[in-house]
Amino acid sequence: MKFLRISGTFWKTFWGKCGWARPPTVCLALLAEKRDVLIVPAYSYKDDNSSSTMFCKTWWKLKTVSSFALVLFGWIGLVGMTACTSTAPKESTPTGIALPADTKVNIPKFVSQDDDLDAPTPANAEEPPKKVVAAPTTHKPKRGKVEKTAELPAKPAETVIEEIPSERIPFAVGERQEVQLSWVGLPAGIATMEVRKNDDFNGRPTIMLWANVLSSKLVDAIYHVDNTVETVVDSSALIPYKFLLHMVESAQLKETKVTYDHPLGKAYYWAQRISKKWGNETNDRVDTLIPNSRDMFSAIYYARTLNYQLNQKQEFPIYENGKNWGVVLLPIASEMVSTKVGVFQCWKIKVTVKLNNVLSPTGDIFMWLSDDSKRYLVKFDAKIKIGSLYGYLVALKDAKP
Secondary structure (H helix, E strand, O other), X not given: OOOOOOOOHHHHHHOOOOOOOOOOEEOOOOOOOEOOOOOOOOEOOOOOXXXXXXXXXXXXXXXXXXXXXXXXXXXXXXXXXXXXXXXXXXXXXXXXXXXXXXXXXXXXXXXXXXXXXXXXXXXXOOOOOOOOEOOOOOOOOOOOOOOOOOEOOOOOXXXXXXXXXXXXXXXXXXXXXXXXXXXXXXXXXXXXXXXXXXXXXXXXXXXXXXXXXXXXXXXXXOOOEEEEEXXXXXXXXXXXXXXXXXXXXXOOEEEEEXXXXXXXXXXXXXXXXXXXXXXXXXXXXXXXXXXXXXXXXXXXXXXXXXXXXXXXXXXXXXXXXXXXXXXXXEEEEEEEEEOOOOEEEEEEEEEEEEEOOEEOOOOOEEEEEEOOOOOOEEEEEEEOOOOEEEEEEEEEEOOOO
């Protein structure tokens, strides 16, 4: 995703001409729709086909974009979905924009390390087509001719997702982290991340991963940002079932909703924007979803479950606004990081992003995960043309046992 430009006489006079960058992040990212790579969650953006300048949640001037925007961890970035006609009540939102009812989706087959792959699966909304063989004919075929039984196309390969052992999931309901965002020493805002309770989804236990990015008073003088993401994930496999992004900004109100059908490989995307500056817009479509994909925000939590070894990379796919990205995490050092919360021994991890196996041309992105049983996101650093965007852990509340 590209960072956007903050216009105004103040910046032209005080800072001079700035450049732009587009750092992907798979750590604190909140997705937005105008991006072509992942970005850190201290941002705001403009929409496609708009000539207006985009604003970033921090104090820097960044290049306007005409594509789409994100949330990840860098993992860092935010996402969308399709509408569905239903008489069910609509969800209330911070923007006042009514969301469509949830699309009914299929639940994949789950296995643990000790499970039999032939175990029964939960009831699904739409069963994939089965191979059907017609009954053999009772009459004798004519001499010299061989008759074949009729067949329908074989069903697609079954999606099987492995559950993560409970001892490898380092977070639980009740955990809360606050990360201070800054750029060249200036306070940009605060990112808050929480793990919350959630109802079952189509019979599967789930949790909600919740985050909010709020601009600082300093930034509010230029452009206000109050963006919230809610991702409903499977409690055991951590794959997303539903993603919501609520955007309350100076120039727009926007809602984005995505529901994921992993067995059918579909992401149902719906988004609606209200903006006097950029115009009102509604998008409703179905995108292709790669098996075992995460969304940009839940990818941060999934990264915390991985076992890291020096110079040994970890890879997994991420879906974001119609594109399927490949994220690569490479531990390059073990470092001590001091924060307001305490001192942590951390893995320094380099984050890179690929689209169609081609590396995205971005500045270096690094995140520091604590090298302990909790794997806290302690710090991140996203290099841009003018300095770096930093995030530091400033408050932590662990889940109650």
